Amino acid sequence: MKRYFHNLGEKLIEGLITISGTVTSITVLLIVFFLFKEGLGIFSQSPVAEGSVIAVHQNNPVKELKAEEVKEIFDQNITNWKELGGPNAPIKLFSIDDITDYYTEEQIGANFEYLPQRLNELVAKEPNILAFFPEEYLAKDFKGHQIKLANVSLGDFLLGRQWYPTIQPAVQLGVLSLILGTLWVSLGAILIALPLGLASAIYLAEIANPKVRNILKPVIELLAGIPSVVYGFFGLVVIVPLIQDLFGLPVGETALAGSIVLGIMALPTIISVSEDAMRTTPRAMKEASLALGANKWQTIYKVIIPYSISGISTAAILGIGRAIGETMAVLMVTGNASVIPHTFLEPVRTIPATIAAELGEAPQGGIHYQALFALGCILFLMTLVINLTVDFVSTKKKENR
Amino acid sequence: MAFGTTSSSHKSKKLAQSAAFFIFRLLSFSVVAILLVILGFILVQGISVISWEFLTEMPREGMTEGGIFPALVGTLCLVAGSMLFAFPIGILSGIYIHEYAKDSWFKRFVKLMTNNLAGVPSIVFGLFGMTLFVNQFGFGDSILAGSLTLGLLALPVVIRTTEESLKSIDDSFRIGSLALGATKWQTVSRVVLPMAFPNIITGLILSIGRVSGETAPILFTVAAYFLPKLPTSIFDQVMALPYHLYVISTSGTDIEASRAMAYGTAFVLILIVLLANLLANWLRRYFGKKVKMN
Known part of the structure; x- marks a missing residue:
C-alpha cells in the first residue's frame, strides 16, 4: 500500500515536471496567437480616423x-x-x-x-x-x-513610407521607415561591436593569461547585466551631447548614438559566443599548426578562426538579434523621427521604440493599436528568423563533426 | 643566403604577431574601459544623491525632489513575484529537458521553443503580457500581470542555467544511484539536484539582477508614471525603478531639475546589478565551481 502511494507521488511529480517542460512552448505559441490576432486586424479596418x-x-x-x-x-x-x-x-x-x-x-x-x-x-x-x-x-x-x-493592404503597410498613425482625416500606416530605421541602427551597432568583440574574444581565448582572463570575464558579465535603461540614460547624458558637439549637429539624438549604445550592449553576447566557439578548436589542430612552424598569430588566423567561423557568425547574428529587439536604450537616444535614414547623423525611429512610445496612447482595438501589434509581429518574425538561423548553423556544425 | 631569408621572414612573422597581439590587447582593454567609464560616471554622479531620505521618501515636486521609495518597493515586488513564478517552473522545466525527456522530436521542439523564447524582444513580451494578463485575464495594470510577464521573460534564462548545471554532473552518479535501487525521481532529487544546486543558485541570482532592470515588459503591464503610495495587494499598480529612470530622464515635468534624481536612480539600479554579480561571484568561489552563464 505504502509503495503504491509512493509510486503515485512519483507519477504526480513526473507529470508536473513534464507540464513545466511544455510551458515555454505554450508561451511561444500563445505569443504568436495573440500577436497575430491583434496585428492582422489592421487589414480589415478602414483607415479613416475614428468617428x-x-x-x-x-x-x-x-x-x-x-x-x-x-x-x-x-x-x-x-x-x-x-x-x-x-x-x-x-x-x-x-x-x-x-x-x-x-x-x-x-x-x-x-x-x-x-x-x-x-x-x-x-x-x-x-x-x-x-x-x-x-x-x-x-x-x-x-x-x-x-x-x-x-483597407490597408500588406503592400501599403510594409512599403508605405508615411507613419502618421493619428493624423486626420486618414491615418497613414506605412512602416518602411521604421523597418529601415531598425535595420540601419542594428547594422551600425554590429559594425561597431563585431571588430571590438572579436578582438576581445580572440584575446580571451588564445592570448590572455589566466589571471587577466579572470578579470575580464566578470567585467563582460557585468556589461551584460547593466539594464538597458541605464545604457539609454548614459547615452542621453554623455554620448548624445558628445555627438552633437563633435559633428556640429542641431540635435545629437541620431542613428549613430543608437548604434554606439547598441554596439556596447551587443558586445557581451558577441564576445562570449565567439570565445566559446574558438575554445572548441581541437588541441591537436593547434599543435599541428605550431609544429609546422607557424607562430601563434598565424595559428589564430589560419586555423582557429576558419575552424570556428560558424560560431563566430552565430555570435554576429545573435548580436544583431539583440540590437534589433532592444527597446529602451534606442528609444532614449535615437530621436525617434519616422523618416527613412540616409546617414548615421540623422534621427531615426525603430520598431520597438515605436511600440513603446505609442502603445500607451493608442485606444484599444483601434487601427493604431492593431498597427502597433502588427509591428510586434514583424519584430517577432525578424527575431524568429534569426533564432532559427542560429539553430540551423549550430546543428549543421554538430553534424559536420 | 638561404639562412638569411628565413631569418628575415621569421622576423617579419614575429613583428606581425606582436602587432596583432598589441591591437587585440588594446581592443580588449578598451571594452573594459567602456565599462569603467559607464560605471564610474553613474557611480560618481549618483553617489552624492544617495541618502537615507532618497531611498525612503516619496518623490515630490513633479519628481524633482524627494526620493524613490515607491519605485524601489515596486521593483522589489516585481522581482519577488516574477521569481516566484519563474524559479519553480524554470527549474522543473530544466530537469525535464535534461533528465526526463527522451531524445525525440518533442524534446527538440521544446529546446527550440525555449531558445526562441530567449530571443523574443522584451517589448514583445510587453505586448503579450498586456493582451493576455492585463486584458484577457482581466488582471488590469497590476503587480500580478507585471510579475507574470517578467517571469516569462526570465524563464528561458532559468531553464538554461538549470540545464547547464545538470549537464556538469557526471553520469556515473546517476547510474550509481539507479543501481542501488533508487527510482528516477529519488536519483534526481537526492543525488543530482543537491550537486547541481550551487551552480543553479548562482545563475538564478544573476537573473534577478537582469529582471530588476527590465523596462519594456512592464511599460504596459504594471508601471505607473507617478504613484506616491505603496501597493496593498497584487492587483495594484506600482512605480518601478527602471521605468522611473526613463520617465524622469526623458519626459518628466522638468528634465533638468530632475537630473540629480535620475543619477540617483541609475546609481541604485547599477548597485542592484553589481550586488547580484558580486554575490554570484562570491558564491561561485564559495562552492569552488565554475558556472557558465550564457
Missing part, C-alpha cells in the same frame, strides 16, 4: 480612395479630381472648421443643432467638394456620397 466621415457630391464618380491619396489631397499635393479618376475639376476641400465661411452662426444654431442639415445642403450643392467632418454631424437623409477608404 470621422469623408464625403463627396453624390454625382462624383470617385467612390473609393486610398489613405495615402487622402493625405496627398489634404497636403494640397493632389488638387484635381482628374488625378483620382474623376472629372477634370479642382478639388474643393472642406473641413468642419470652414463651416463659418458658408453659413452664419444663426444658420448653424447656437448648439450646432442645424449643423447636420447645413452640411447636407453644402455637400449637395457643391459638385467638387471633398468634405471631412465628425460622424455625429452626419444627417440621417445625407444626400452626398460617403467615400470608402480602401
Whole structure:
C-alpha cells in the first residue's frame, strides 16, 4: 500500500515536471496567437480616423480612395479630381472648421443643432467638394456620397513610407521607415561591436593569461547585466551631447548614438559566443599548426578562426538579434523621427521604440493599436528568423563533426 | 643566403604577431574601459544623491525632489513575484529537458521553443503580457500581470542555467544511484539536484539582477508614471525603478531639475546589478565551481 502511494507521488511529480517542460512552448505559441490576432486586424479596418466621415457630391464618380491619396489631397499635393479618376475639376476641400465661411452662426444654431442639415445642403450643392467632418454631424437623409477608404493592404503597410498613425482625416500606416530605421541602427551597432568583440574574444581565448582572463570575464558579465535603461540614460547624458558637439549637429539624438549604445550592449553576447566557439578548436589542430612552424598569430588566423567561423557568425547574428529587439536604450537616444535614414547623423525611429512610445496612447482595438501589434509581429518574425538561423548553423556544425 | 631569408621572414612573422597581439590587447582593454567609464560616471554622479531620505521618501515636486521609495518597493515586488513564478517552473522545466525527456522530436521542439523564447524582444513580451494578463485575464495594470510577464521573460534564462548545471554532473552518479535501487525521481532529487544546486543558485541570482532592470515588459503591464503610495495587494499598480529612470530622464515635468534624481536612480539600479554579480561571484568561489552563464 505504502509503495503504491509512493509510486503515485512519483507519477504526480513526473507529470508536473513534464507540464513545466511544455510551458515555454505554450508561451511561444500563445505569443504568436495573440500577436497575430491583434496585428492582422489592421487589414480589415478602414483607415479613416475614428468617428470621422469623408464625403463627396453624390454625382462624383470617385467612390473609393486610398489613405495615402487622402493625405496627398489634404497636403494640397493632389488638387484635381482628374488625378483620382474623376472629372477634370479642382478639388474643393472642406473641413468642419470652414463651416463659418458658408453659413452664419444663426444658420448653424447656437448648439450646432442645424449643423447636420447645413452640411447636407453644402455637400449637395457643391459638385467638387471633398468634405471631412465628425460622424455625429452626419444627417440621417445625407444626400452626398460617403467615400470608402480602401483597407490597408500588406503592400501599403510594409512599403508605405508615411507613419502618421493619428493624423486626420486618414491615418497613414506605412512602416518602411521604421523597418529601415531598425535595420540601419542594428547594422551600425554590429559594425561597431563585431571588430571590438572579436578582438576581445580572440584575446580571451588564445592570448590572455589566466589571471587577466579572470578579470575580464566578470567585467563582460557585468556589461551584460547593466539594464538597458541605464545604457539609454548614459547615452542621453554623455554620448548624445558628445555627438552633437563633435559633428556640429542641431540635435545629437541620431542613428549613430543608437548604434554606439547598441554596439556596447551587443558586445557581451558577441564576445562570449565567439570565445566559446574558438575554445572548441581541437588541441591537436593547434599543435599541428605550431609544429609546422607557424607562430601563434598565424595559428589564430589560419586555423582557429576558419575552424570556428560558424560560431563566430552565430555570435554576429545573435548580436544583431539583440540590437534589433532592444527597446529602451534606442528609444532614449535615437530621436525617434519616422523618416527613412540616409546617414548615421540623422534621427531615426525603430520598431520597438515605436511600440513603446505609442502603445500607451493608442485606444484599444483601434487601427493604431492593431498597427502597433502588427509591428510586434514583424519584430517577432525578424527575431524568429534569426533564432532559427542560429539553430540551423549550430546543428549543421554538430553534424559536420 | 638561404639562412638569411628565413631569418628575415621569421622576423617579419614575429613583428606581425606582436602587432596583432598589441591591437587585440588594446581592443580588449578598451571594452573594459567602456565599462569603467559607464560605471564610474553613474557611480560618481549618483553617489552624492544617495541618502537615507532618497531611498525612503516619496518623490515630490513633479519628481524633482524627494526620493524613490515607491519605485524601489515596486521593483522589489516585481522581482519577488516574477521569481516566484519563474524559479519553480524554470527549474522543473530544466530537469525535464535534461533528465526526463527522451531524445525525440518533442524534446527538440521544446529546446527550440525555449531558445526562441530567449530571443523574443522584451517589448514583445510587453505586448503579450498586456493582451493576455492585463486584458484577457482581466488582471488590469497590476503587480500580478507585471510579475507574470517578467517571469516569462526570465524563464528561458532559468531553464538554461538549470540545464547547464545538470549537464556538469557526471553520469556515473546517476547510474550509481539507479543501481542501488533508487527510482528516477529519488536519483534526481537526492543525488543530482543537491550537486547541481550551487551552480543553479548562482545563475538564478544573476537573473534577478537582469529582471530588476527590465523596462519594456512592464511599460504596459504594471508601471505607473507617478504613484506616491505603496501597493496593498497584487492587483495594484506600482512605480518601478527602471521605468522611473526613463520617465524622469526623458519626459518628466522638468528634465533638468530632475537630473540629480535620475543619477540617483541609475546609481541604485547599477548597485542592484553589481550586488547580484558580486554575490554570484562570491558564491561561485564559495562552492569552488565554475558556472557558465550564457
